[in-house]
Amino acid sequence: MSAKLLKDKAVRLILTAAGSTSIFIVLFIFLFLGKETFQFALHPGLGRLLAERWTPVSFQAQVFGILPLITGSLLVTVLATLFALPFGVLGAIYISEVARQTEKEILKPFIELLAGIPSVVLGFFGLVVLAPLVKETFHLETGLTALTGAMLLALMAVPTIISISEDALRSVPVSYKEVSLAMGASRLQTICRITVPAALPGIISAVMLGMGRVIGETMAVMMVTGNSPIITANPMQSVRTMTATIAAEMGEVPFGSDHYRALFCVGFVLLLATFILNVVAQRVLKKYRLS
């Protein structure tokens, strides 16, 4: 009896250790980023991050204003979410409620495939196909805009939104729908009034997880947004995102310099943003599962 208990305890211990590894890893990443951010706060001071320009490589004066980067990321993320939301949610509703079995079997793997396309490939597609298209359609000087980036990112967020929303829709108890149909409601009415509202928390968290993916995506955005660090709310302008800044500049920056630490500050802000998004999404998801 006690031997069995011991074995149980050992197994539990190992599993706990394995499970908590990721917690420690996240903690260490926070500490690691925090260390450099702290040093930036000590020397040039965090106030330097509030400037309105980002010109880290300059013979005049280095300016590390992360506001253009934050607004850039925000603009692209919000736009991408706006694009992805209808496609994602409608797609999920179609797959879970309307599609026949064979359709489901074709659609699902293809959507998963979309999630698996490397972002460089999508970025290249954006640069060569999408950017000229955007340029032609809106008569712009160039197709390298926030809009182009947002369209690509929407493409990446759609699979996430679809698969999680679909899970949420599928786990709505069948009895809800049966009652609704028995009351004489049509299928459309049932979907709009019963199934979707019941699955709404799940759909919201799906969208938030999709946003998390969008805000952290780098390569495709870097290739098509034009990377100009300007503060703008115009989707036809070039913007520079936080991720693209880190990816583009980290490779070349002198180790331990102010610029190096400024990039860590950007990373810290980015990590914080995705962390908050994920926590909120998890909260919503949890609440939904309990109810």
Add this chain to the structure above:
Amino acid sequence: MDKVRGLILAAVTASLVILVAVSGCSRPEKGQGGGQTIMIKGSDTMVHLVSTWAEDFMKQSQTIQVSVTGGGSGTGIAALINGTADICAASREMKPEEIDQAHQRSVNPKEIVVARDGIAVVVNPANPVTTLTLEQLDKIYTGQYDNWKQVGGQDAPIVVLSRESSSGTYVFFQEHVLKKKDYTPNARLMPATSAIIQSVAADAQSIGYVGLGYAVDAGDKVHMISVKADDSAPAVIPSESTVKSGEYSISRPLYLYTNGEPQGHIKQFIDYCLGAEGQKIVRETGYISIE
């Protein structure tokens, strides 16, 4: 049954954790198999040139292994300072702060010019502007001119394309063409040379700068601008001969850095690069030899 499964799962996770931990600690031995190894890290501009050198060099001397990685001049310099690379390839000179850092770690960087690179200014073939002075380029890139009309072209906005601030070419252009002034924040910062070529080929109003080799490779897709040193100077098209003779004003040396005077197998490699065969490869890969 469940217990067995749990045990197996636990064992697998535990062994995975151990595996990761162990593989993280062990480092590959330097100079495996009795031969000698040279690690080269640095400039992305030069990575094609250096790896072609390495391949050719390894064919000749069977015992010496040369491994080449890119990542940017700054990465290479950091690696040289940290002792993780034997040679650093750089498309810019080391900055004073980097040299200080090296000295602190008792690394004594030795600079060797191994090739030259002309920087071609390119526009869309449809653009009627074919000649610009250095001053006009300066004004375009700092944002004082924003319409092609101002430099004798059509009435259309100028789309300014630049490399990322991590690029050695960016800094070189900033120092020698912009006379150390800042780029306009509206400049679109492209992550790679090929992205500049691609955008210039697609957008009639854009202007960009790229390594001469890339401009030549692009052929008819882009048009190389003839550059005048000042109003009265002759317009010069970039080419191997005009860069060599010094007539074309936007050209720069490419460097290899070693720790101290090169010795042994590192000296063998450097001598090869500077020799007839090495310089032949310089020409073949689109750069300009130093002979």
